[in-house]
Amino acid sequence: MEAENMEKIEETSPQPETPRGMAEKDINKTARAQLVGKIFVQIGLYLFLTVMAVIVLFPFYWMLISSVKSVAEYNALNPTLWPKQFVWSNYADVFSAEATGIDLGRMFLNTVIVGVVSTILSLIVTVLSAFALARLEFRGKNIVFGAMLATMMIPGELFTVTNYITVVNWLDWGNTFAALIVPFLVSVFYIYLLRQNFLQIPNELYLAAKVDGTSDLKYLWKVMIPLSAPTLISITILKMMGAWNSYIWPKLVVGDSHQLITVGLRELASMFSVGNNPNFPVQMAAVVLVTVPLLIVFICFRKYIMRGVSRSGTKG
Amino acid sequence: MMEKTKQPKVPLTKAEKKIRAKAIFNRWKAWLYLLPALAILGLFTVWPIINTLRIAFSNGYQGMLEVNGETFTFGIENFKTAIEVSGFGNALGNTMLLTVITVPVSTMLALLIAVALNSIKPLRRLLQTIFFLPYVTNGIAIGMVFMAMFNMIAIGGKAQSLGIINGIITAFGGSPIDWVGPNSSKVANMAVLILYIVWNALPFKILVLLGGLQGVNKQYYDAARVDGASRWRIFWRITVPMLSPMIAYVVITGFIGGFKEYTSIVGIFGEEMGPYMHAHRLDTMVGLIYDSLNGNFEGEAAAASLILFLIIFAVTMINLYVSKKKVHY
Numbered sequence: 260m261e262a263e264n265m266e267k268i269e270e271t272s273p274q275p276e277t278p279r280g281m282a283e284k285d286i287n288k289t290a291r292a293q294l295v296g297k298i299f300v301q302i303g304l305y306l307f308l309t310v311m312a313v314i315v316l317f318p319f320y321w322m323l324i325s326s327v328k329s330v331a332e333y334n335a336l337n338p339t340l341w342p343k344q345f346v347w348s349n350y351a352d353v354f355s356a357e358a359t360g361i362d363l364g365r366m367f368l369n370t371v372i373v374g375v376v377s378t379i380l381s382l383i384v385t386v387l388s389a390f391a392l393a394r395l396e397f398r399g400k401n402i403v404f405g406a407m408l409a410t411m412m413i414p415g416e417l418f419t420v421t422n423y424i425t426v427v428n429w430l431d432w433g434n435t436f437a438a439l440i441v442p443f444l445v446s447v448f449y450i451y452l453l454r455q456n457f458l459q460i461p462n463e464l465y466l467a468a469k470v471d472g473t474s475d476l477k478y479l480w481k482v483m484i485p486l487s488a489p490t491l492i493s494i495t496i497l498k499m500m501g502a503w504n505s506y507i508w509p510k511l512v513v514g515d516s517h518q519l520i521t522v523g524l525r526e527l528a529s530m531f532s533v534g535n536n537p538n539f540p541v542q543m544a545a546v547v548l549v550t551v552p553l554l555i556v557f558i559c560f561r562k563y564i565m566r567g568v569s570r571s572g573t574k575g
Numbered sequence: 576m577m578e579k580t581k582q583p584k585v586p587l588t589k590a591e592k593k594i595r596a597k598a599i600f601n602r603w604k605a606w607l608y609l610l611p612a613l614a615i616l617g618l619f620t621v622w623p624i625i626n627t628l629r630i631a632f633s634n635g636y637q638g639m640l641e642v643n644g645e646t647f648t649f650g651i652e653n654f655k656t657a658i659e660v661s662g663f664g665n666a667l668g669n670t671m672l673l674t675v676i677t678v679p680v681s682t683m684l685a686l687l688i689a690v691a692l693n694s695i696k697p698l699r700r701l702l703q704t705i706f707f708l709p710y711v712t713n714g715i716a717i718g719m720v721f722m723a724m725f726n727m728i729a730i731g732g733k734a735q736s737l738g739i740i741n742g743i744i745t746a747f748g749g750s751p752i753d754w755v756g757p758n759s760s761k762v763a764n765m766a767v768l769i770l771y772i773v774w775n776a777l778p779f780k781i782l783v784l785l786g787g788l789q790g791v792n793k794q795y796y797d798a799a800r801v802d803g804a805s806r807w808r809i810f811w812r813i814t815v816p817m818l819s820p821m822i823a824y825v826v827i828t829g830f831i832g833g834f835k836e837y838t839s840i841v842g843i844f845g846e847e848m849g850p851y852m853h854a855h856r857l858d859t860m861v862g863l864i865y866d867s868l869n870g871n872f873e874g875e876a877a878a879a880s881l882i883l884f885l886i887i888f889a890v891t892m893i894n895l896y897v898s899k900k901k902v903h904y
Contacts, residue, residue, distance in 0.1 A: 300806070304691045305698075311688055312705045315774065319708065321739060322720045334728050334735045338742045384611045391608035403609065410620050414835060416864055417884050420876045421623035421630070423868055424638040442619040445612045475604070504713045506838055511868065521715045528719045529845050539723050546716045557711040561704065565782060568710065 322550065326350070326543040333540050349544040359527055362515065363545065366523040369436075373519060374502035377440040378495055385449045385494065390479055392450070393457035394465055404454075407447045419508070426512055438512045439519070443501070449494045452567070456487040493567035496560050503553060524549055627877045636874030653878035657867070660875075666858040672765070673772065673859070674833030681773045682826055685780030690814060692781070693788040703785070710778035718842015721771045725754035755843065757852040764850060764857055772839050776832070780825045787821035788814070823898035830894060834887050837861035860886075 325333060327345045352358040391397075392404050422442050432438040460483060468478045484491065502519070509519040527545055531538040557564055587595070630636040631654070633647035641647075657663065688706060692699055709717070728736040741751035753759040754767050795817070799809050815822070836859050840848055849856030858866075860883045867876035 301695065304695055308688065308691050308695070308702050311684075312702055315705055315709060315777070318717055318720045318724065318774070321724055322717075325723060336736060338736060338739045384615070387608040388612040391605040395605040395608070397602070397605040400605070403613075407616065410616065410624075413624065414831070414880075414884055414887055416835065416861055416880045417627055418620060418623040420864070420868060420873055420880055421626040422619055424626075424630075424873055425618065425622070428638045428642050441615065445615045445620075447616070450612065500711065504715075506715055506841070507865065511865070521713055524713075524719070525715050525841065525845065528722070537728055539726075539728075542719060543723060546719050549713050549716045553711045553713065554708065557708070558704075561707075564711065565707065568779065568782060 319550075322543050322546050325540055326547045328540050330538055330540055334537070346540065349540045350548070352541045353527075353545045353548060358541065360530065361523050361526050363520070363523050363527070365516070366518050366520045367548075369517055370502055370520040373436055373439045374499045376436070377443060377502060378498045380440065381444045381446070381449070381498055382491065382494065384444055385446070385453055386479065386484065386491075388445075388450050389453035389457055390475070390483065393454045394462070408451065411447050419511075423511055433512060434514045434517055436517060439502075439505075439509055439517070442508075446498075449498075452494070453487060453490055456490045457483055460486050489563060489566070492560065493563040496556060496564055497567050499556075500553065503549075520549055627880065630874050631877035631881050633874055636877070637871055638873045639871060647874075653874040654882070656872075657863070657875050657878040657882065660863065662855050662858050662863065665855070666860055666863045669857055670834055670836060670859045673768065673836050674830060676769055677772045677776060678826060678829040678833055680769070681776040681780055682822065682829065684773065685777050685784055685825070686815075686818075686822070688777070689781050689784035689788055690810065692785055703781075706781050707778045709775055710782075714775065714838040715842040717775070718771065718839055721767060722755055722843045725767050727751065727753055727756050729756070755850050757850060759850050759853075761856060764844070767843065768840060768857065771843060772833075772836065775839060776829065780829070783821050783825050784818060787818045791817045819898075819902040823894070823902050827891060827894045827898070830890050831887055834883065834890065835861050837865070 324340070324342055326349055327347060328339070328342045329344065329346045332339060332343055354364045356362050356364075392400065426438045426442065427433045430438075432441075464482060465478060468482065473481075504521060505519060506521045506525070509517075510522045513519075524545055528542055531542050632649055632651065634650040634652035636647050636653065692703060692706075695702075724738060725740050726736075726738050727741060728738070737745065737751050738754075740754065745751055752763055754763045791814070795813050796809065799813055804812070840857050840859065840862070844850060844857060847854040848858045848862050855862075860879070864876050864879045864883065867873070867879060
């Protein structure tokens with residue numbers, strides 16, 4: 260046995276090594292080393308991404324489980340990672356004005372009204388202007404478009420001061436839905452986005468329609484709008500999200516009867532955070548009610564939201 | 576011209592009138608389509624630019640006084656009061672500090688995550704979706720969740736809950752810290768705020784950088800690998816330069832957003848802009864503007880917003896200048 264082994268070793272031992280054999284072996288060796296390195300790198304990447312994903316998800320998790328805890332359990336010295344009992348009544352408390360002192364149901368409704376109306380009006384205005392800028396030839400077109408784009412560079416805070424005076428002192432729109440809708444109907448960015456989309460539709464289609472005697476509006480409705488549906492969906496979702504998330508402006512111009520949900524949410528937080536009676540579970544239930552619809556919309560329309568966002572850099 | 580003098584002599588037929596009307600309509604219809612947008616932009620975008628300048632330089636301007644017919648003298652009083660207001664230095668300092676820390680941190684982290692996402696296959700879509708989630712949330716709402724996570728609850732001076740973050744810290748043998756409560760330090764407040772702002776800023780940056788990475792030609796990487804370049808070298812010599820336009824973009828928008836930081840602080844600490852018993856500790860430039868507006872000192876608010884605009888403008892110019900030198904192609 261031993262002798263045999265010895266022989267074998269001698270046979271395979273690289274005494275009379277040819278240069279070619281050596282190179283092959285080296286390649287095998289480096290290939291294996293590379294593979295091992297690659298696996299380690301992949302493990303490292305997944306580890307890193309998992310840790311980051313947990314950090315990103317943790318607030319959502321905490322929000323969800325806290326929203327169904329009892330106040331006593333939430334306030335216990337050592338926080339529990341899973342509720343001992345599910346207190347669904349926290350959600351009912353969010354809507355009872357007795358428990359919160361704020362009519363959050365009303366504010367949800369207000370937000371939906373403002374969101375829907377402003378989205379529809381804004382789509383109409385955006386489509387009409389984008390059509391004019393993309394399809395029609397007229398003097399001063401480039402100047403108008405350039406001036407519109409230039410306004411995008413100015414921060415919104417600069418407008419807020421004057422718009423506050425205009426809306427409250429001059430138009431007397433304090434505490435109306437108009438104050439929440441009209442100033443934000445036109446977004447130059449959306450007009451720009453849609454114009455780019457309209458430009459991709461061949462002009463021959465428009466000319467053919469004209470020859471057939473189709474009116475502009477019919478052409479818009481039958482051809483351009485269906486062809487640019489993805490952009491219009493992006494605009495719709497981002498606009499609705501804008502209404503859902505707006506805080507500063509509604510807080511400035513309207514009172515409780517017309518208030519939007521985010522302001523109500525903040526009022527709830529101020530009321531239930533400090534003092535001797537903190538109630539975080541009800542707060543978190545309210546947060547869930549505001550956050551989850553957005554997450555559902557995102558999961559359904561992921562593609563459209565990401566498309567719109569990657570080009571804008573702004574929320575809403 | 577010739578035509579014009581002829582016109583009144585020959586009466587037009589109905590068909591001719593129709594054609595003429597149509598021609599006029601066609602000449603002006605573009606403006607008709609643009610009318611709603613231009614009217615609204617005129618009133619709520621163009622007028623504010625002019626008017627904000629006007630009221631900023633009207634000494635002691637208040638909208639209510641103007642409605643009552645009062646006139647104001649031209650001058651820079653509003654700018655003086657805006658700067659001399661007690662919290663101005665604090666607000667400017669907070670704004671700068673938050674921007675200078677959160678922009679580089681979130682950009683680096685987003686770059687690492689984007690590169691990692693770009694080099695894996697399974698689970699990529701799922702992870703991508705997870706990393707985008709903070710974007711589609713309400714800044715105030717999740718601010719409240721961060722407040723809840725870091726908050727210690729004391730009822731009647733007796734400590735109750737430590738909060739989950741302190742729970743984790745004590746589980747690892749540390750001692751609990753008052754992050755956001757009445758006894759908290761400003762450093763602790765800032766740490767929470769920075770964490771929240773970075774958490775919030777990641778999705779947009781990851782999205783843009785990942786989009787950029789997917790556009791990089793794979794041949795560059797193959798060539799580098801054939802040359803035996805290390806991963807680290809490939810990252811700095813290929814990935815970063817190829818991504819430099821996107822990096823410049825997220826940094827510039829990050830700086831602009833950073834200087835307008837406001838709702839993240841309101842989300843965690845409320846309109847008082849600071850923990851209980853420490854109102855205005857975490858005030859920012861935008862916070863000052865809204866304080867003046869709420870007090871109906873519109874002149875001062877206008878002056879403050881112009882100052883903010885100039886700061887943002889200057890920082891953006893510097894950013895563009897630097898990126899012009901550093902951005903490849």
